[in-house]
Amino acid sequence: MKGSTLFFKSSPSVAAAAAVGGKMEGDGPMCKAFDKINEDPYFSAETFEQGESKLLKETVLHALSKGGLNEGDIDVMFGGDLLNQCVGSTYGLRCFDIPYLGVYGACSTITEGAMLAALFIDGGYAERALAVTSSSFCAAERQYRFPLNYGGQRTPTSQYTATASGALVFSGEKLPPFVRAAAIGRITDLGVTDANNMGAAMAPAAYSTVRSFLDDTGMSPSDFDCIVTGDLGKVGSRLLCELFERDGTDIRSLHLDCGTMLYSFEEQDVHAGASGAGCAASMLAGYFVPRLRCGEYRNILFAATGALLSPTVSQQGETIPAISHALWLSSSPWNEKNGGAL
C-alpha cells in the first residue's frame, strides 16, 4: 500500500461478470450490457425489498453460470447495498453456502467489494471470490425519499435510482481483464446538504480518490482509455471536471460516468442521470469488463462513488459525506517483462 493505493502484483482476473436490470434499464441505450432484463419491479416477489434480493441473487447465479462455476467454487463473497441493514444482500445471498462478508460504501459498494475480493486472490487467501451489489428504484425511493404513490416531484439535480445488479467473480486465472491496483477512498465532506444533489456531494470524493491514485502511481490520466466514475450524473460530472481543471488537469475527453450513460436523457425522464449501487455495478460487469476482455479498452480507472448519508441524519440537517473507491483494470497483467507497463 502506498498512500491509499493497493498494488496487486499477481493481477487477479475478473473471471466472470454478470448484470441484470429492470424495465428502465432495458429501455435505455445500455440494454445490451444486461444478461437479463426483468420488467417486473417486484421480480415476482411480494415486496420491493424482497424483489431486490431476488434481483441480486439472480445476478450471482448468472455470474456463476457464465464462469461455469458452482457455489462450492467460491471461497468468499462480498455483498452490500443501499437498503437499511443491507438486507438486499443478506436476504439475497442467504441461500448460498459461501462465507460472507458484508461491505457498505453506498453506491461505491461494488468497487469496495471488488477490491477486497481481488485482494483475497492476490494475497492467496482465496482461489475465487465474488463481489455483488444491487439497487432497486422502488425500494430506494420509498426508503430515501417518498412512497411512490405520493407522486412527489423531483428536483432537476436529482438522479434516478437504477434497478440493477452487477456481480464479478475474481480468480488467479490468466483471463483478462485484470485488477492491477485499487485505491481506497477517504470520507470527503465539503458541506453539501441537498440530498437531491448527490452528484455535487460525491464529486469531491471522486476527485480525491482519482487524484491520490495518480499521485501514488505516478500515472497520468492519458495512461487510461477512460476514467470512469460511478454515478455523478450530469451535475457531479461537470463538477469533477472543474475540480481537475483547478489543478491543471483536463480529463474531459477521458471522463465517462455510468450515471450519464445508463439512460437516454432525451427519451427517459431521469433528470441529472442514474444513481444507485446497481448503476456502477451493472455497467462495470456488463459494459466495461467485456470491452476490456476483448481488448477494445486496454486500461481503465473505474471509480465508483457513494454518498454516505441516511435519511435520518439528512433530516437532522447534517451535511453529506461521500466516498469513492477505484480499480485499475487492464487487459494485460503485471509481469516481470513489462515491469507493470501499460
Add this chain to the structure above:
Amino acid sequence: MKGSTLFFKSSPSVAAAAAVGGKMEGDGPMCKAFDKINEDPYFSAETFEQGESKLLKETVLHALSKGGLNEGDIDVMFGGDLLNQCVGSTYGLRCFDIPYLGVYGACSTITEGAMLAALFIDGGYAERALAVTSSSFCAAERQYRFPLNYGGQRTPTSQYTATASGALVFSGEKLPPFVRAAAIGRITDLGVTDANNMGAAMAPAAYSTVRSFLDDTGMSPSDFDCIVTGDLGKVGSRLLCELFERDGTDIRSLHLDCGTMLYSFEEQDVHAGASGAGCAASMLAGYFVPRLRCGEYRNILFAATGALLSPTVSQQGETIPAISHALWLSSSPWNEKNGGAL
C-alpha cells in the same frame, strides 16, 4: 483459506485497543473494561445519532492515544454499525484523513472489521489498520423498535442494546495478543421470526462458525481458555450449548458471552442480556485484549454474532438471517519453532 478459515502466519498484533461506554455500562460489572464512561446518552451532541458518532470517534482517539499513534500512522480503517446506512461510522470517522472501508455484519461487525484489518497486515497491504464499531441504546431503540417516549414494554427474550464502542489497531509489531486465524461466517437462517429474540436467531450462526473453525483447524474447544460469543444473551447462549451438545461437544465450562457479561442481571433491568455492535467490540477491546496481553488468557476464540434483519423486512414477515465471524487470539504468535502450537 481452508474451508472458511483464514490463517495468518505472520500473526498480526493487536497493538492498541480502547473502549468507551455509557451510563448503564459504567454501572455494570464490566465498568473497568472502559477507558471512559460518558453518562450523557447524547454525548454532548444534538441527536442520538450524532451522539453515537461522537462515541465512536472518541473511542478511535483513545485507541490511537493508547498506542502512541496519530491518524497519519493508520493506513486503512474499517468501520460499520447498526444505524441505517452505517451513519454512526461514516459521520464519526469523516474527520480522519484515513482511507476508509465500510463493513456491515450487524453485531458481528467488530470481528469482520478486525479480521480484514489483520489480513491487510498479514498480506503486507498495510502497516497499521484499525477496526471500530459502536452502538447506542437510544438510537437503536427508536430505529429498530419504538421511540423511547412511547414507553413500550419489552419481552423476556429481548436484549438491551449497549451504548458502547470498541476500537482495535493492528500492526506487525511483536506485542501480544496476536491474531492467528479468523473464520468467516456463512449466513444462517433457521426460520426464527421474533425480532425480540435475537439470541435464538444468532445461536445457529455462532455454532456454524465455531464448528467450521474447529473442523478446519483440527482443534478442540479445550485448546482455548474460553470460547466467547458476542451477544447471544441468556437465551442464545443456552441454545448454543445445546447445539454443541447434539454433536457430542460440551462447551459449557468454556463458553462466555459478552451479552451475559456486560450487565448485572440482578441489579440491571436487561431481560436476556446485552446486545448491539458495541457490546462485543467493547468487551473485546476492553476486557479480553488486556487479559491476553498480560497472559491471563493464552488462547481465546472470539465469535461475535449478528442478526442481519431490518425492521422493514421483519415487519414484512421475513425470518431472521444471522452471521458470526470469529478470531483466534493468542498471547503468542505462530513461529517456526512452535509450528503454530498453542
